[in-house]
Amino acid sequence: MGGFTKIRAEQGEKQKALEERDMAVFQEVLPEAVSKANAAEDAVEKAVITSEMISAGGDDLDEVRQAVQEAQKAMGEARIFLNAKQASARRHLERAGAPQKNEELGEPKQQGNVIAFGIPQVRALKADPKLTATSCGYVAEEYTLSSASVDSFIPGLVYLPGFLTVAEEQELLAAIEAATWDGDNKSRRTQQYGYGFHWRHRHSNALVKLEPPRDAMPACSEAILERLVRDGHLASSAFDQCIVNDYTGGQGIKAHRDREFFGEAVVGFSLRDRAIMDFRCIRSGEVRAVLLEPRSVLILTKDARWSWQHAITPAPTLLWRGSTLPRGHRTSLTFRSIADWGVVAEA
Numbered sequence: 164m165g166g167f168t169k170i171r172a173e174q175g176e177k178q179k180a181l182e183e184r185d186m187a188v189f190q191e192v193l194p195e196a197v198s199k200a201n202a203a204e205d206a207v208e209k210a211v212i213t214s215e216m217i218s219a220g221g222d223d224l225d226e227v228r229q230a231v232q233e234a235q236k237a238m239g240e241a242r243i244f245l246n247a248k249q250a251s252a253r254r255h256l257e258r259a260g261a262p263q264k265n266e267e268l269g270e271p272k273q274q275g276n277v278i279a280f281g282i283p284q285v286r287a288l289k290a291d292p293k294l295t296a297t298s299c300g301y302v303a304e305e306y307t308l309s310s311a312s313v314d315s316f317i318p319g320l321v322y323l324p325g326f327l328t329v330a331e332e333q334e335l336l337a338a339i340e341a342a343t344w345d346g347d348n349k350s351r352r353t354q355q356y357g358y359g360f361h362w363r364h365r366h367s368n369a370l371v372k373l374e375p376p377r378d379a380m381p382a383c384s385e386a387i388l389e390r391l392v393r394d395g396h397l398a399s400s401a402f403d404q405c406i407v408n409d410y411t412g413g414q415g416i417k418a419h420r421d422r423e424f425f426g427e428a429v430v431g432f433s434l435r436d437r438a439i440m441d442f443r444c445i446r447s448g449e450v451r452a453v454l455l456e457p458r459s460v461l462i463l464t465k466d467a468r469w470s471w472q473h474a475i476t477p478a479p480t481l482l483w484r485g486s487t488l489p490r491g492h493r494t495s496l497t498f499r500s501i502a503d504w505g506v507v508a509e510a
């Protein structure tokens with residue numbers, strides 16, 4: 164190697180080492196940065212609730228509300244930014260073959276049917292080339308579902324790919340796009356119909372009847388719900404509440420079980436691009452993943468409704484059965500009935 168080439172090579176090595184060190188430092192501070200952003204976002208949210216509780220507002224209150232909304236938007240953006248940086252730091256370290264924080268370069272750690280994150284993805288895929296990434300870790304193909312569900316997958320889970328027509332999807336999207344966004348629900352956008360629900364109110368006043376035009380369900384959803392009844396997938400097409408969740412840039416929803424004051428069946432329509440919904444059994448910790456395709460319908464009843472938590476995997480791309488799939492923009496509609504009317508605020 165000539166002198167000049169050698170220097171260049173050495174500089175390159177040095178640069179690479181510096182970059183790796185930066186990435187490692189970055190990865191160290193990111194969890195704290197993310198948790199700070201979350202805490203700040205929570206504080207903003209509390210301010211929103213307080214401002215809502217101060218009854219009938221004059222001009223000042225409107226200004227406060229607007230300021231709070233802007234702060235909220237900024238927090239949401241900060242969070243998306245940090246999530247993206249965290250993912251890119253992780254990818255960089257994987258490419259560099261560096262061990263992840265708190266992990267030796269050992270065997271993949273398996274807990275129940277889940278392989279914990281923390282080993283580089285390439286290494287995990289070497290052990291099993293058909294892995295799927297969920298919000299809890301990787302799972303093998305046998306724990307994933309992409310075609311019409313069988314009851315043994317999760318009792319009470321019904322997955323119906325392609326149930327909505329393209330025309331129905333278009334009609335729903337047109338109605339949603341013409342409506343305003345609530346912007347009160349963490350970083351993803353939401354709209355509510357029928358009854359408004361605030362996830363912070365656990366019992367009394369958890370739901371309020373919405374004013375027209377939000378008192379009715381979005382366009383054409385009733386016809387789809389009736390078709391689900393006609394086809395024997397659903398006992399009743401009567402739902403009281405619909406929430407629209409809009410996910411972009413790798414956004415997700417944390418693992419949760421829908422509130423107990425909602426009824427037995429929870430129905431979800433998936434519009435636009437696909438996403439992975441993962442399920443975690445509350446008792447055993449077992450994990451399953453479902454690929455929610457555009458125009459699919461998902462119904463949760465029985466165990467799927469009560470004994471398993473569900474989440475939308477937050478990630479800029481999907482790892483599904485060993486393939487990396489692009490992740491775009493997904494809009495979902497979730498329909499719920501009210502089972503306990505005691506939580507509804509007085510008019």
Ligand SMILES: O=C(O)CCC(=O)C(=O)O
Nearest residue numbers: 406408421431475495497
């Ligand atoms: O986007 C989805 O399909 C899930 C939404 C959800 O779980 C909820 O709003 O409770």
Ligand SMILES: [Fe+2]
Nearest residue numbers: 419420421473
């Ligand atoms: Fe949910």
